Amino acid sequence: MDEIVKIAHETAWPIAVLTMFAIFVLNLRRIGDAMRRAPLIRKLKFGGLEVELDRNSLDDLKEKTDKTFLELIRKTDSEVQRFANTVSIKSTLRLAGENIKANLPTESQAKLKSAKLRVTVHIFDAVFADHLYQLSNYYYSENSNIFWQSDKGAGRRFSIRYGIIGLAARTEKSQAVGNAFRDIEAREALIENWSMLPEQAAAAGKKPSCLALVLRSPESNEMVGILYADAEEENFFGNNEECLDFAGKCQAMTGVKQLVKALGKLRILTSQIELQFNLTKIGQNI
Known part of the structure; x- marks a missing residue:
């Protein structure tokens, strides 16, 4: 059992990082697409960056971000449950x-x-x-x-x-x-x-x-x-x-x-x- 835990310990983090990074990059592309399509109606600030979006683009962005965030939670929960079964x-x-x-x-x-x-x-x-x-x-x-x-x-x-x-x-x-x-x-x-x-x-x-x-x-x-x-x-x-x-x-x-x-x-x-x-x-x- 200790050997299994050691192997899972050594492989879990790289797998999780790659999964989360892929999800994050995909979401950045979608956010960028939403920003490029948006008429200049609503203003958002991220540090020194200022972007304006319309209501439809905001709703679209929220929907896609929600899906990505839920997928990240699902994958993390799946890893936790896999580890729980391991031990x-x-x-x-x-x-x-x-x-x-x-x-x-x-x-x-x-x-x-x-x-x-x-x-x-x-x-x-x-x-x-x-x-x-x-x-x-x-x-x-x-x-x-x-x-x-x-x-x-x-x-x-x-x-x-x-x-x-x-x-x-x-x-x-x-x-x-x-x-x-x-x-x-x-x-x-x-x-x-x-x-x-x-x-x-x-x-x-x-x-x-x-x-x-x-x-x-x-x-x-x-x-x-x-x-x-x-x-x-x-x-x-x-x-x-x-x-x-x-x-x-x-x-x-x-x-x-x-x-x-x-x-x-x-x-x-x-x-x-x-x-x-x-x-x-x-x-x-x-």
Whole structure:
């Protein structure tokens, strides 16, 4: 496995650079074509360069730029997922979930069916700064023996200002709640303080038990990911105080340690293709 990671590490960056460069050059040609066709109506400034475009040319330019940007994101995500498969993220995540399930409080073991326990993992996004990237679909369990992978979740992006995973990312500390989000005041707080939309706050109310485990490389102490778990039963991981203790115990579980090791390898690989667009700063110097 280490040899595979080394080979992927050595080949990923040149391939990614060539792909991104080709996309960028193609987009420059299209921008130039749009500028040459444009009547002198709207004025844009890029540093010392001043260009005037009409509305149609602007719309055409936006459409082509959107397609190019989306293609760049798609290719970057594809590389991240390829790297994740190389270091066996899915199998280690499933094992971590099995460990968590096996160590639940006794009363929670009997509630697996109604609780709909699920787990996934987030990493820092390679495309956008200050964002988290959901690396895997949810794994979920409704009984004591089976842990299935769902068909949704992977590839989503969240600001580090969003929800309990964002709080864990900002503070770099594991977070846990046992009985949250159920009443109207709590849902309003999710909108006002947790950056959620009303429909997201309503969905959060269905999962009052949540864990967001900060995962660190034992070698560098660098944060390499966040293991997220939730359930539809109150106090499923313990009450608010107990579930934070449970989060600490999870760090010592074999499956979680293996997931940390795999995420450490993934971090080495994804660092070669990071773009880190900062959405809050784009255009500030124009």
